[in-house]
Amino acid sequence: MPLTLETLETSVLQGEPDWLQKRRRGALATYERLPMPSKTDEEWRRTDISRLNTAQFSELEHRNGFKLDALSSLPRGVILEPLRVAAEKHPQLVEPLLFSLIKADRDRFSALHAAFFTGGTFLYVPDGVEIVEPIVGQHISHGGGTALLPHTLIVAGRGARFHYLDEYIGRDDEPASYRSGSAEIFVGEGAEVGYVAVQKWGRNAWHFADQRARLEKDARLRLFNVTLGGRFSKTRVEASLVGQGSDAELKSIYFASGEQFFDFHTLQDHQVGNTRSDLLFKGALQDKARTVYAGLIRIEKGAARSDAYQANRNLVLSDHAKATSIPMLEIDNNDVRCTHGATVGPVDPQSMFYLQSRGIPAATAKRMIVQGFFGDVLDRIPFEHARNLIEADLEARLG
Amino acid sequence: MATVPKVDVGTDYKEKYGFSVPEDYIFKAKRGLNPEIVKEISWMKKEPEWMLNFRLKSLEIFRKKPMPNWGADLSVIDFENIFYYLKASDKQSTSWEDLPPDIKKTYDRLGVPEAERKFLAGVSAQYESEVVYHSLHEDLSKKGVIFTDTDSALRDHPELFKEYFGTVIPPADNKFSALNSAVWSGGSFIYVPKGVRVDIPLQAYFRINAENMGQFERTLIICDEGSFVHYIEGCTAPIYTTDSLHSAVVEIIVKKNARCRYTTIQNWSTNVFNLVTKRALAYGDATMEWVDGNLGSQITMKYPSVYLMEPGAKGDVLSVAFAGKGQHQDAGGKMIHVAPNTTSTITSKSISKGGGRTSYRGHIKMYPGANNSKSFVKCDALLLDDESRSDTYPYNDVDAENVTLGHEATVSKVSDEQLFYLMSRGITRSEAETMIVNGFIEPFTKELPLEYAVELNRLIQLEMEGSVG
Numbered sequence: 001m002p003l004t005l006e007t008l009e010t011s012v013l014q015g016e017p018d019w020l021q022k023r024r025r026g027a028l029a030t031y032e033r034l035p036m037p038s039k040t041d042e043e044w045r046r047t048d049i050s051r052l053n054t055a056q057f058s059e060l061e062h063r064n065g066f067k068l069d070a071l072s073s074l075p076r077g078v079i080l081e082p083l084r085v086a087a088e089k090h091p092q093l094v095e096p097l098l099f100s101l102i103k104a105d106r107d108r109f110s111a112l113h114a115a116f117f118t119g120g121t122f123l124y125v126p127d128g129v130e131i132v133e134p135i136v137g138q139h140i141s142h143g144g145g146t147a148l149l150p151h152t153l154i155v156a157g158r159g160a161r162f163h164y165l166d167e168y169i170g171r172d173d174e175p176a177s178y179r180s181g182s183a184e185i186f187v188g189e190g191a192e193v194g195y196v197a198v199q200k201w202g203r204n205a206w207h208f209a210d211q212r213a214r215l216e217k218d219a220r221l222r223l224f225n226v227t228l229g230g231r232f233s234k235t236r237v238e239a240s241l242v243g244q245g246s247d248a249e250l251k252s253i254y255f256a257s258g259e260q261f262f263d264f265h266t267l268q269d270h271q272v273g274n275t276r277s278d279l280l281f282k283g284a285l286q287d288k289a290r291t292v293y294a295g296l297i298r299i300e301k302g303a304a305r306s307d308a309y310q311a312n313r314n315l316v317l318s319d320h321a322k323a324t325s326i327p328m329l330e331i332d333n334n335d336v337r338c339t340h341g342a343t344v345g346p347v348d349p350q351s352m353f354y355l356q357s358r359g360i361p362a363a364t365a366k367r368m369i370v371q372g373f374f375g376d377v378l379d380r381i382p383f384e385h386a387r388n389l390i391e392a393d394l395e396a397r398l399g
Numbered sequence: 400m401a402t403v404p405k406v407d408v409g410t411d412y413k414e415k416y417g418f419s420v421p422e423d424y425i426f427k428a429k430r431g432l433n434p435e436i437v438k439e440i441s442w443m444k445k446e447p448e449w450m451l452n453f454r455l456k457s458l459e460i461f462r463k464k465p466m467p468n469w470g471a472d473l474s475v476i477d478f479e480n481i482f483y484y485l486k487a488s489d490k491q492s493t494s495w496e497d498l499p500p501d502i503k504k505t506y507d508r509l510g511v512p513e514a515e516r517k518f519l520a521g522v523s524a525q526y527e528s529e530v531v532y533h534s535l536h537e538d539l540s541k542k543g544v545i546f547t548d549t550d551s552a553l554r555d556h557p558e559l560f561k562e563y564f565g566t567v568i569p570p571a572d573n574k575f576s577a578l579n580s581a582v583w584s585g586g587s588f589i590y591v592p593k594g595v596r597v598d599i600p601l602q603a604y605f606r607i608n609a610e611n612m613g614q615f616e617r618t619l620i621i622c623d624e625g626s627f628v629h630y631i632e633g634c635t636a637p638i639y640t641t642d643s644l645h646s647a648v649v650e651i652i653v654k655k656n657a658r659c660r661y662t663t664i665q666n667w668s669t670n671v672f673n674l675v676t677k678r679a680l681a682y683g684d685a686t687m688e689w690v691d692g693n694l695g696s697q698i699t700m701k702y703p704s705v706y707l708m709e710p711g712a713k714g715d716v717l718s719v720a721f722a723g724k725g726q727h728q729d730a731g732g733k734m735i736h737v738a739p740n741t742t743s744t745i746t747s748k749s750i751s752k753g754g755g756r757t758s759y760r761g762h763i764k765m766y767p768g769a770n771n772s773k774s775f776v777k778c779d780a781l782l783l784d785d786e787s788r789s790d791t792y793p794y795n796d797v798d799a800e801n802v803t804l805g806h807e808a809t810v811s812k813v814s815d816e817q818l819f820y821l822m823s824r825g826i827t828r829s830e831a832e833t834m835i836v837n838g839f840i841e842p843f844t845k846e847l848p849l850e851y852a853v854e855l856n857r858l859i860q861l862e863m864e865g866s867v868g
Contacts, residue, residue, distance in 0.1 A: 042469070046796070304785065319770075319800035329791035331810045334782030338810040342795060345803040 003031075003058050003116060003147070011060055012116060019095050020087045027104040027114035034108045046292045046324055047234060047263045052206055054147075057178035060118050061141065061148040075131060079124040083151055086122035093124055098153055101184040101240075102210040109208040109234075113149050113180045120151035123164060127157035127188070134163035134194075134385045141168075141201060144175025152183040156191035156219075163194040163383040170229060174202035179230065182210040187219035189243065194222045194382030198390060201229035203258065209235045215275075217243030222382040225252040226390050227262055228397055238267040241275035241306075251380045252281040253390075255397050256289035256321070266295035266310075273304040273333075281312045282377050284370050285321035294326040297340065301332045310340040315373050317347060317366065367398050412638065412695075417668055418508065419608050419637035420501040424527075428484040430611070434458060437581055440484045444550055444584070447557070457570035457580030464574040470760065471698040471729045476672055481613040481644055483582045485527035491548070492532050502526050509635065511604045518850060519631075520599040521546045525616055526606050528584040539597060545590040546601055549617045552588035559590060563621055567650035567678050567706075576676045579615045579648040586616035586647065591626040591657075600629040600662075600848060607636035607643050607671065618649040622657035622685075629660040631851070635695070638668045642697065645671055651679035651687065655709070658686040664851060667695035669725060677703040684711035690846050692855065693720045693728045702760060704733035707741035707769070714743040719843040721859065722755030722787070731761040731792075736769035736799065747778040748840050751787035758790040759808070769799040778808040781839055783832070833860050 008028055013021045037044040074080060079090060087094045104114035121137045139150045152166055168181045179201050187193050201207055207230040213221050227233050239248035256262050268277040283291055293312040314323035325342040347369050355365035381387040426443060428436050437458050441451040466473055492498050495512045506512060506524055515522040521535035530548035553560050570580035587603045607614050622628055636643060653659045667673055673696040679687040689703035705714030716732030734743035749757035759778045780789035791808045813835050821831035837856055844852040
């Protein structure tokens, strides 16, 4: 059974409010209309999807939500529900925002996600409310051959403060599957949000994700992306700074091994002045892994006194791993400070020599160097729960 | 302290370079592009049949290739409204005195004969489609150096010509190399024999005079083993209300242990579309250096590249772009590492003012097998006002083992601290800004022969004059 209107009608739409049914049908039409991206599209030139057949994965998982690690008592006014439930109960909040940052017609995969998204969370934190403990959404895959398409929608009111973690979990040996894990994050005036996404799908998964935030005046976002799983993982991480004084920190670590392929596209979109963004993506590659990073800082005409930083660093641990790095700038205002940098390089032989001369075996020395490489960015994980989790995951991967 | 002459930018270009002389042509092909025009050009030049076939095939390729869907906006180019071939003189001179008076006057005003007397080993002057003047120091020709126009080379050195022509940039490389291959005319041909060093620069000066003119010169430089040459090109055109097109192809072969430096001071008037393909092949331990200055034109798209073919080859691009009102400089460089132990650097400095746009576009590619290679790219951009724009598009693809690649870029305005410091020493704001800009591009100017460095500093000073108060 392919991903068609019939699948949509029989296994998704039932019980959903009219507006959502309509929106899903629209997204499906977009999906059917849009061509598959090809190598002539700049964004896909280095990203090979010729072996992906979405029709294989038409069975949908998590149709009715997922495990949500909520605190027993949330502050008054906070809404934390499975997205489908929230769509029914709080349409006045969900309807205007859902897929307004991540547009269904961006490409075929965005459209597929918008038409068939299964489960996911809606989190609404009202003005002035602070949640100390992090909220954790776990998306656990139950087997291969399926599609699992969670979507997270986060709305932070004025001055709200909280941390949220999305964890995408699968068994390494699961058969091939289709996965996404998108998040739309609205950071209200003066709000402070920490958002962490850890992607640990099985090693045969195809993963497509859009993480996009919008920051109002004086809002602050600390976003941290970890990519470890999937045979193929394509993630777009984007922040639009639409209010003066807003500040987005976008950080990522990735570790690719075996024949994994990771693709990251990032955007720091400074629409107004006095805004700040700081991006650092650090990755280690081993075996025959390949990664592509392409990032853009865009400073719009009126966005004076903006400060933007963008860096991509790749540590290539094997002779057969390949990294591509494309850090781009489009600057339309002169009163700004923008710098970016990219590096691709092997483990420094002098560091290896130093450690080995102290009697440390080569394998351990390499591991220490990788840990050191990730060290400065791990310090930027916005909350402790996530930091412990990520350090443990990384430890396990380094073996 | 430097005194800044009170001249407006536009006015100065008009007086110094922007004049035109009446058209009085020996031969002017009809407007437009079709096999008949191509046949006519080839017939005028009395070319061998293989070249005619090469041209016709290239025209077909041009027709089939789509316009590039990236970079600057080229949709306004009307290929049917361009004169593809203009011949202004029926013979080539080796003495300035023998030139037709109008053409001689043009070059006198541009100061080319004077420059030749002072510091050049050889000069070539191209007027519209054909090279009208050519000279080379006698001692160099005795050593076997060939410096001639490309049409004469096809006639006089057919074997050398055929061995290399079109091998670095085939017609099908891109739409504009196909166009050039179909209608090319003029350009320089240089051969430097084994072990010969040409210590003083050779220069070519390209001049467009007519309106709606298309200039398609074709340059081929061969540096044989262990040789050295420095080639400089300059270009200007009058200011017309309608656009002209300049689309050159430059092919360079730098053999083992040789070194070639290619310097461009592009100062086309702001109605010229400048779409140029420049590429060099560098063999074992050879060095290729592109020094590329883009000041003029309406739109420039040009990315000098070096293919590092054998171990030890080195590539260098030093690029400066200045975009004023209505200009878009889409420039940069490409380094293609094919062999192991190769190194490359790209340094780009760009300045935008008065609503101008500069884009750095670069590509570092390390093919499988290009192991132990190194590449470093540095791009700095200076935005002089809040109407202007700067972009950076660096593409880095690494498929080789144990390589090191770095890219850094900054975009900034003239810093307030620097301005304050200079002004506190009694320097006016406009002088201070000019000094800062000159300092910013110093890595570029210091690579130029002195006469050019002085000229460039003066041009920058004039460009700056219009902007600050």
